[in-house]
Amino acid sequence: MARRAKLTDAPAIGLDERKATILEAVVNEHIDTAQPVGSSAIAANADVAVSSATVRSEMVALEREGYLAQPHTSAGRVPTDKGYRYFVDHLEAGVLGVAQQRQLGEFFAHVRGEVEDVLEQTATLLSQLTNYTSVVVGAGHSNATILSVQLVNLDARHHLLVTVFNDGTVTKHSVLANFEASHLDVAEASRQLNALLIGTSLDLTVQVPSRTDVVARLVRESVAVLHAEAPTLEGEQVYIGGSSRVAQVFDGVETVRQVLAILEQELLVVSLVEDVLGQGVSVAIGSEHGFEPLSSCAVIVAPVTLEGESVGAVGLLGPTRMKYREVMAAAEAVSAHLTQHFGGDHGG
Amino acid sequence: MARRAKLTDAPAIGLDERKATILEAVVNEHIDTAQPVGSSAIAANADVAVSSATVRSEMVALEREGYLAQPHTSAGRVPTDKGYRYFVDHLEAGVLGVAQQRQLGEFFAHVRGEVEDVLEQTATLLSQLTNYTSVVVGAGHSNATILSVQLVNLDARHHLLVTVFNDGTVTKHSVLANFEASHLDVAEASRQLNALLIGTSLDLTVQVPSRTDVVARLVRESVAVLHAEAPTLEGEQVYIGGSSRVAQVFDGVETVRQVLAILEQELLVVSLVEDVLGQGVSVAIGSEHGFEPLSSCAVIVAPVTLEGESVGAVGLLGPTRMKYREVMAAAEAVSAHLTQHFGGDHGG
DNA sequence: GGTTAGCACTCGGTAAAATCGAGTGCTAAC
DNA sequence: GTTAGCACTCGATTTTACCGAGTGCTAACC
Known part of the structure; x- marks a missing residue:
C-alpha cells in the first residue's frame, strides 16, 4: 500500500509550474466548495495570470494525465485521487491557528490521569480541533514483561x-x-x-x-x-473521537453507514492506521489504502513515539476533499504534544 | 419523565375495542411501511371487519383524541407518540424468533472473560439481534469496598x-x-x-x-x-453496539448526526437509560424522555439485576416507529440471560 | 343509530417539458 | 503561445400537468 505518492507514472518531471498552480487552485477551490470547479473560477485566482481559455487547455492536459476528472461533459473539473496526491505532496506545511494552538496547549497542560484516559480525551480533542472524526491508537504491549x-x-x-x-x-x-x-x-x-x-x-x-x-x-x-x-x-487500544462528524462530512447515508461500520471494527481501524503509518504525517487518499469501503475517504496519520520508537498514532478520517493543510498540521501538532507528554516526566 | 403511559388524559376507559384494533393496525402498518396509512389499508385488515368509511370516521375520532396525526389533508394517518404509547402498553409480549433464541443461547453458552468484555460483546449481540443501535450500561461501583x-x-x-x-x-x-x-x-x-x-x-x-x-x-x-x-x-461503564445502524434506521443526515452526537456523550447516555429504566422492559417514546434531540427516537430499556438489585441495563435506540414487539422481546431475553449469567456461577 | 356506498375534493408526489446557465471545446485573431 | 468569441452540451432547476391515494361528507341502507 503506497504511503507516499510515487509520481513515476507521471511524465518525468511531474508537472510544469503553471499546471501545478492550476491543479492546486482546483483542489483548493473544490475543497472549499465541494463543487466541480470551472476554468473561470481558476482564472480569477490571483496566482493564475492567464485567461480561462488557457486554463481550459491546461485542464485538458491535466485530465489526460489523470490529475483531474470531469463528472460529465460541460461540467467543471474535480481532482482525482492522483490530483489530491500531487497536491498533498507539494503542500507546504501548514500551521495551526492560534486559537487551536492555545486549545492544544491548554489541554496538554492540564490533562491528567492514565495513558488510556489521555488517549481517549486526545481523540475528542483532535476531533474538535479539526471537525473530522479522529482515531487514536495506543500501541499494544506485545513485549511487555x-x-x-x-x-x-x-x-x-x-x-x-x-x-x-x-x-x-x-x-x-x-x-x-x-x-x-x-x-x-x-x-x-x-x-x-x-x-x-x-x-x-x-x-x-x-x-x-x-x-x-x-x-x-x-x-x-x-x-x-x-x-x-x-x-x-497484545491488541492495541483504539479511541475514536467525534464519530458523529461522519454524518457531517460525508454525503450520502450509505457512505455514512459504511464508514461507521468500519469504525465499529477496532481491528480494522488499527490495521488501517498501521497501514498508513509512516514517518511524520502520512496521508492515504481514496484507494491508496486497501480499504474498498473507504475509497471515498482520506486518512491522515501521525505517529506518536517514545524514545524513538512508535508507540501509537493519531489519525483523522474525512472525505478525500478534506482540508489537508489544517488537518495535517493538527495531526502533527497533537502527535508532537503526545510524544512530548509521554516522553516527559508526566508518568504513565 | 413518564415511563409508562398515564392514560388519565384520555377519556376514562381509554379506547373502545374497535378503536383499539384500528389504532393497532395503523401502528403495525406504519411500522412496516414507514408511510402514512390510509383507511382502506386498515379496512383490508382481517381484524377490522368494517368498511373504510367506518374506519375513516374512527380515525377522525382517534385523531381528535391525539392518537393519530395527519401529515397533511388528504394523506393517511401516522401514529403520534401517544398512539405508540397506547400500542406499546397494550402489546402482548412477543417471543424471540427461534434463530435469535439459538444465537442468544449460543452466545451466552460460550461467552468468557471479564464483565467488561461480556458487556461489550453483549452490546454487539443485541444490535445484531435487533438491527438497532444498542446500549449496555454496567453499574458503577459507588459503594464498593x-x-x-x-x-x-x-x-x-x-x-x-x-x-x-x-x-x-x-x-x-x-x-x-x-x-x-x-x-x-x-x-x-x-x-x-x-x-x-x-x-x-x-x-x-x-x-x-x-x-x-x-x-x-x-x-x-x-x-x-x-x-x-x-x-x-463511580461512573458507569457504557458500551454501544452497532452505532452504524443509526444511519440505517433514521432518515435525514441531520437526525443521524444528532443521535450520534448524543451517543458520543456517555454521561448523557447513562442518564437517558437510567431515566427510562424501570421494572421489566420499559419504553420511552419520542418526547417521553426529556431529550429534545432524541424526540424522534424510542428507547427501550431492560434492567439487569443481581440478587434483586439493578446492576445495569440493556437498551435499544431506534426511531419511534421501531419494531416494538420483537425488540422488547430481545431486550427482555438478553437482560434475562445477562442476569442469569452474572447471577450464576460464571464468576466476574 | 350505526354502517356503508358513492362522490366531489384536496394535495403531495411524480413525471414530462421547458428553461437556464455554467462550463466546455474549438476557432480565429492577436 | 495566448485569448476573445461563440456555438454547443448537459445537468440542475423550475414549471406545468397530471395522477391517484386518501379524505370528508352525504344519502341510502340495515
Missing part, C-alpha cells in the same frame, strides 16, 4: 488475577476454581506466581508446579488463564 | 497504584513522586496502604500518617490520588 502479579480472592472460589506490566498496563482475569481456597492459600499462590512470572513476558511459557495441593492448582489455573488471554492482551 | 491495594514501582519515581474492589473492578492510578523510593519502601508502603484501606470505600476518608519519611509520603500520595479520582470511578 510482568512487574507484578497478584491473586485476590473475591470469595472461596472466585479469584481475581491482577497483573501489572512494565509498560504500565494492568490486566485482570477471573480465576474460577472448582475447589475452595483459603485466604492463606491465595496469598501463597500469589507469592509463587510472582516468583514464577515476574520478568517474563506472556509469550514465554513457564514451568508450573505439578503438585495437586490447593496452592499449586491455583497457580496452574492462574497461569493458564493469563496465557490463554495473551493474544487478546 | 477495597479488597486489596498494591503499589508497584515502574521506576524510582513512577509508581502504579492498583486497587481491587469487592465487586471485581480493578483500577490503576499513576503515583508520581518527586523523591526516589526503593523497592523496599514501595513494598512497605503497599503493606501500609492495605492495612489502611482494605474494607473501606472511596467515600470514606482515612487517617494518613503525617510522618515525612519516604514510605509515609508514598502512602499519603497514594491515598490522595485514589480519593481524588473517586468521583470518576
Whole structure:
C-alpha cells in the first residue's frame, strides 16, 4: 500500500509550474466548495495570470494525465485521487491557528490521569480541533514483561488475577476454581506466581508446579488463564473521537453507514492506521489504502513515539476533499504534544 | 419523565375495542411501511371487519383524541407518540424468533472473560439481534469496598497504584513522586496502604500518617490520588453496539448526526437509560424522555439485576416507529440471560 | 343509530417539458 | 503561445400537468 505518492507514472518531471498552480487552485477551490470547479473560477485566482481559455487547455492536459476528472461533459473539473496526491505532496506545511494552538496547549497542560484516559480525551480533542472524526491508537504491549502479579480472592472460589506490566498496563482475569481456597492459600499462590512470572513476558511459557495441593492448582489455573488471554492482551487500544462528524462530512447515508461500520471494527481501524503509518504525517487518499469501503475517504496519520520508537498514532478520517493543510498540521501538532507528554516526566 | 403511559388524559376507559384494533393496525402498518396509512389499508385488515368509511370516521375520532396525526389533508394517518404509547402498553409480549433464541443461547453458552468484555460483546449481540443501535450500561461501583491495594514501582519515581474492589473492578492510578523510593519502601508502603484501606470505600476518608519519611509520603500520595479520582470511578461503564445502524434506521443526515452526537456523550447516555429504566422492559417514546434531540427516537430499556438489585441495563435506540414487539422481546431475553449469567456461577 | 356506498375534493408526489446557465471545446485573431 | 468569441452540451432547476391515494361528507341502507 503506497504511503507516499510515487509520481513515476507521471511524465518525468511531474508537472510544469503553471499546471501545478492550476491543479492546486482546483483542489483548493473544490475543497472549499465541494463543487466541480470551472476554468473561470481558476482564472480569477490571483496566482493564475492567464485567461480561462488557457486554463481550459491546461485542464485538458491535466485530465489526460489523470490529475483531474470531469463528472460529465460541460461540467467543471474535480481532482482525482492522483490530483489530491500531487497536491498533498507539494503542500507546504501548514500551521495551526492560534486559537487551536492555545486549545492544544491548554489541554496538554492540564490533562491528567492514565495513558488510556489521555488517549481517549486526545481523540475528542483532535476531533474538535479539526471537525473530522479522529482515531487514536495506543500501541499494544506485545513485549511487555510482568512487574507484578497478584491473586485476590473475591470469595472461596472466585479469584481475581491482577497483573501489572512494565509498560504500565494492568490486566485482570477471573480465576474460577472448582475447589475452595483459603485466604492463606491465595496469598501463597500469589507469592509463587510472582516468583514464577515476574520478568517474563506472556509469550514465554513457564514451568508450573505439578503438585495437586490447593496452592499449586491455583497457580496452574492462574497461569493458564493469563496465557490463554495473551493474544487478546497484545491488541492495541483504539479511541475514536467525534464519530458523529461522519454524518457531517460525508454525503450520502450509505457512505455514512459504511464508514461507521468500519469504525465499529477496532481491528480494522488499527490495521488501517498501521497501514498508513509512516514517518511524520502520512496521508492515504481514496484507494491508496486497501480499504474498498473507504475509497471515498482520506486518512491522515501521525505517529506518536517514545524514545524513538512508535508507540501509537493519531489519525483523522474525512472525505478525500478534506482540508489537508489544517488537518495535517493538527495531526502533527497533537502527535508532537503526545510524544512530548509521554516522553516527559508526566508518568504513565 | 413518564415511563409508562398515564392514560388519565384520555377519556376514562381509554379506547373502545374497535378503536383499539384500528389504532393497532395503523401502528403495525406504519411500522412496516414507514408511510402514512390510509383507511382502506386498515379496512383490508382481517381484524377490522368494517368498511373504510367506518374506519375513516374512527380515525377522525382517534385523531381528535391525539392518537393519530395527519401529515397533511388528504394523506393517511401516522401514529403520534401517544398512539405508540397506547400500542406499546397494550402489546402482548412477543417471543424471540427461534434463530435469535439459538444465537442468544449460543452466545451466552460460550461467552468468557471479564464483565467488561461480556458487556461489550453483549452490546454487539443485541444490535445484531435487533438491527438497532444498542446500549449496555454496567453499574458503577459507588459503594464498593477495597479488597486489596498494591503499589508497584515502574521506576524510582513512577509508581502504579492498583486497587481491587469487592465487586471485581480493578483500577490503576499513576503515583508520581518527586523523591526516589526503593523497592523496599514501595513494598512497605503497599503493606501500609492495605492495612489502611482494605474494607473501606472511596467515600470514606482515612487517617494518613503525617510522618515525612519516604514510605509515609508514598502512602499519603497514594491515598490522595485514589480519593481524588473517586468521583470518576463511580461512573458507569457504557458500551454501544452497532452505532452504524443509526444511519440505517433514521432518515435525514441531520437526525443521524444528532443521535450520534448524543451517543458520543456517555454521561448523557447513562442518564437517558437510567431515566427510562424501570421494572421489566420499559419504553420511552419520542418526547417521553426529556431529550429534545432524541424526540424522534424510542428507547427501550431492560434492567439487569443481581440478587434483586439493578446492576445495569440493556437498551435499544431506534426511531419511534421501531419494531416494538420483537425488540422488547430481545431486550427482555438478553437482560434475562445477562442476569442469569452474572447471577450464576460464571464468576466476574 | 350505526354502517356503508358513492362522490366531489384536496394535495403531495411524480413525471414530462421547458428553461437556464455554467462550463466546455474549438476557432480565429492577436 | 495566448485569448476573445461563440456555438454547443448537459445537468440542475423550475414549471406545468397530471395522477391517484386518501379524505370528508352525504344519502341510502340495515
